[in-house]
Amino acid sequence: MAKDNVVVIGGGPCGIEVSRNLRDMGYTPILLEQQSELGGHLRQWDRLFPEGVDARKVLKELTSDLRGVKWFTDATIDSIKKSRKGYTVNVDSGMTFESKAVILTTGFKLFPAEKKEEYGYNIYERVITNADLEEYFRTRKDSRIQDPKTIGFVHCVGSRDEKACNRQCSKVCCATAVKQASEIKELFPEATVYCFYMDLRMFGRSYEDMYLNAQKKYGVRFIRGRVSEVSEDIDGKLFVKAEDTLLGKPMKMKMDLLVLMTGIIPGESTAQYSEMLGIERGEDGFFAPKDTILEPCRTKDAGLFIAGTCTGPKTLPETLSEARATAIQVHNFLSK
Amino acid sequence: MRERFLIGFDPFVLPFMLGMAFVLIYCIIGLIRVILQLPKADRRKLAASLFVPVNALRNIRDMFLDCLIHVKLWKRNPKLGYMHSSIAFGWFMLIVLGHVETFIYVPGKAGLFYYPIFFRYFMQMENYSLRGSFFFVAMDLFLLIVLSGILLAMFKRIRKRFFGMRRTTRLSLTDRVGLYSLWAIFPLRWIAEGFTAGIAGGSFMTIPINMLLKNFMSNPENITVAWWMYSVALGTFMFALPFSRYMHIPAEILLIPMKNAGLKVYHPRKGFALAQIYTCPSCGVCIDACPMSASRQNLKDTTVYLVRQVKRNNARRMNAMTDKCLMCGKCQEVCQINLQSYDIRMRIRERAAYNVGLKYDYLDSYKPVPGKGKVLYYAGCMSSLTPVTGRSVRKLLNAAGVSWTQMDEGGGICCGRPLILAGRRREAADMIARNTEIIEGSGASVLLVSCAICYRVFKEEYQLKGVKVMHYTEYFNGLLEEGKLRLKRGDLKYAYHDPCDLGRGCGIYDEPREALFRVGALAPAKQEKAMSVCCGGSVGSLTLSDGDRAAITQASVVNMLHSGPDRIVTACPLCLKTYSRYSPVKVVDFAEALCDGLEK
């Protein structure tokens, strides 16, 4: 097999896994990452659901053997030109790569929580996001978290919300919330933890067990009702207004800490690449593949592939499976 | 000049005479109806406006400037102004000069309506005179002016963009009959007078026509046909007039004294409102102005079409269109005849039977936070969804060392304006009474509001004794001018949005800008102040869907980004919430923007 170049844009878990698999098949993957390190959002997580596996271990495992993969960080794409031979990718550092196939694994962005101003992120001291909490679990440093006695988790922040211009469900935040609720209860055993949800999407294997654990072992209280507004009292404690829809009564609760489960929305670059390469996007802003069931990694252009969360919210195992599948698809395409 | 015929009459004048009679009778009946529909007090006011000499002079001056010269239209759009004033003033002068001619040459026939109009048919030129030449030249000059206007009007139907209008009114059938017959009148007059120019004399317009086909033109049978056509065009126009938009010609003469008398709209289809409805010339400038024109399917619900439905008394359409309206007031702002569409819509809403039996006896159980201190801050319903507003206001108040309390800390009673906008004035009275009780009982001297909607209702509907109502834009600007609040200037560019209720509603335009200028540079929107574009979030609309509002908001955002600002500043929490959904640039509250300038 010839050592063909394959350009992979986006050095998160998906991009890394695609590159490794292509390398194993004899290709020379060229992995381009915009940030200073490989790993994407995985670098920011502490433990992964449902079993609580250490994210750092997973990342280390993924990046342990990248021999044969030409990876570049701090690389921003200037332009990608298509010709009959293939694609010419120009990077801002001046490098140019020629490749018959290009794979976009550009990933996602978290919904900016300040856009839901009624929740008071960056306005009230004690409101943080799920990403902030993961950071706290990793570093144990966050001035906003001071021995909280009552902790609330707000589901669906920026997801399933016309007012946030995002109708889609972000899939992973329910499982993340249950995981984080259990974990924070481990850190603060005296605290009471509440989860304010509209639905609890425990779709994966062992997710229901995680939920059961949260209820039974950690005593997390689940309230079915969407938080409508948050205000602050003189001591900086938060007043959370929600309706307990199962009981049928509106509630006003005092909290020491509020965690907003921000959802997965299309990354900054998705729109740019869509324009640059003519890839269609769905109404939700993610890349739209050629066929969602039979060809979820192909686009209109035979040599242009898309994989990972840039095509929609996914869990990490799903992302990695998609990466491997895409590698095979690329191999089949290049072997023709 | 002398008369050509013994009897100064010919059957061809009949279409015109019948039309004229019809219009006169219709107008007199209409006038009586309108006056009878006015409340007694308004009738007295109107009489004062008509018969007191200084008022009468003012009315005549306004009639001249508005009906004939269209001064307002000239200021807005000179091309349209010329087009309308050339036709209106030119035609007026043709009629006046025709009457003068008749008075001079045939005083006996001065009472006949048709004689001055068809003067050139009935008269014969005897000899040249300076006086005669004057009339020939003047008449032909005014005819030329009118024809130039007609030509522009025809051109406007094909290329309205030349006149700066994106959209014009879709005309009804009777409008079209009126329009085409109006267009036909003056060319036909030109031709008719050209036919008789050899007999009756003429000038630079009519004589050349006569010379073109001398033999054809001199045939008496052809002459009669030409004048018949002219008369029929006039007659058709007259018969169509009361049922078309051209009713505005006589109606505006009635409307001007009524407006100058300061009358109010009490009923959407009677009295003063009826006079306004008939004065609407269907010009269509309100279509472009309406924020709903962002979506094509909502064009049919703009004010000009509402007026048409009110004329036809189509209750279903009237209610549907009124319920959709954002009540932003821009159509009233741009209207050439100052049609009070806002008031008319409010009257329609108040008469709509919503079957909403709202009751507020629970308000007595509301125990507000006792207010001490000179400034009582009423945040309003919306501010709990934009916590940055309240927090910034509190910060600024503390920085200025003002003693203040917040009235609705844990949730209060709505100010009542959304209820009033839905036409439920009576129910809102309960809320207003309770709020008044609380405010007056608090001992405060200033009621500070951070919402444009609340501000408007406190100013218009509440009567608070000993309490001054201030919007936070004017209040903080006042503090800045007095030096009680000091802010540092930064390098951000702010695009200030005039909320509909604060700007057009209450006339506050400059204070917010003066205050903002102390913290940064101003990046004005393309249309601002009285012409500002509604954000689309107004609670004035009862039925607009989320999708329709999205289109309106996005169009409004484009307007705001005209000068490339770093921030869009709003002075109303509803505008803030609405803009933040779609704006690529950060949207900040006015108080939040001022806090940018507070020393850390």
Next chain:
Amino acid sequence: MIDFGYSLSKSNALKIENLDDSRFKALHKLEPDAYKCIGCGSCTASCSAGVFTELSLRKTLLSLQRGEGKGYIDQLQSCMLCGKCMLVCPRGINTRHLILSICKIYSVEQ
């Protein structure tokens, strides 16, 4: 079938085939988005009148769907039409128009 006497006492359960949702269908004609509600409760939580009364728009709409609503319609009379519910609804329903339409259909007496 032997009758053991259980049917003597009235069942507490709602029988779905006996529900009269004709008025709910009429509501849908006036405000098509009535079908979109997922019962999240944001409207009830943010309600201005909900601070003083038991007004719950979510409950009202749900009970209308189930064919019973009399008690809840009376609660609707406390609505101030302030519009906060409309601002928070995640499905983008025009809740103010929904309330006015409910009142129209169920003809709340003045």
